[in-house]
Amino acid sequence: EPEVTQTPSHQVTQMGQEVILRCVPISNHLYFYWYRQILGQKVEFLVSFYNNEISEKSEIFDDQFSVERPDGSNFTLKIRSTKLEDSAMYFCASRRGGARSNQPQHFGDGTRLSIL
């Protein structure tokens, strides 16, 4: 069964450094998402991406964050200058279907980001 893959599984970075988290969504999916989950807290929406542009973003997704689909398969989340509070599990998800589709989102295994 096709799955969403994320790399790396764990990233340790010094505060203030840039980090790029990578995702390969399921190949026939059109909508891509990033979520984060701080330890012990809810899964929180960050951003959705469709047709090579951001379709929606949350208040968390400020100017330090950016997303990109540099080629036909990868989907990346960049944090420009990391802060201690960016430490969390970051999940990439993708789904099929139209804008209002009921198709479920499938999640990758996540990247654990630790900021020192």
Add this chain to the structure above:
Amino acid sequence: QKEVEQNSGPLSVPEGAIASLNCTYSDRGSQSFFWYRQYSGKSPELIMSIYSNGDKEDGRFTAQLNKASQYVSLLIRDSQPSDSATYLCAANAGGTSYGKLTFGQGTILTVHP
């Protein structure tokens, strides 16, 4: 602020029993609802999706949706120790959203032998 609330748990049931998990949501525009299972340190894994009022059954799992009451539930029959996990309820944002999911805080389920 659109919210999804779950019964806080933790919920402990004996093996073979029925586990009942509940969820309410505030966004009346939400049309799609999902139950995910999350093992500790792992990613959310889709268990069930439901879009219409009523019940939807898949093996040992039954999801129930009542849009008038803004209520979603998940029943797990013949619970097994391997069902022990955190169960996340999620609602698809309504209106002009491109499918953003709002998650509840999760209910921890423990099935003891």
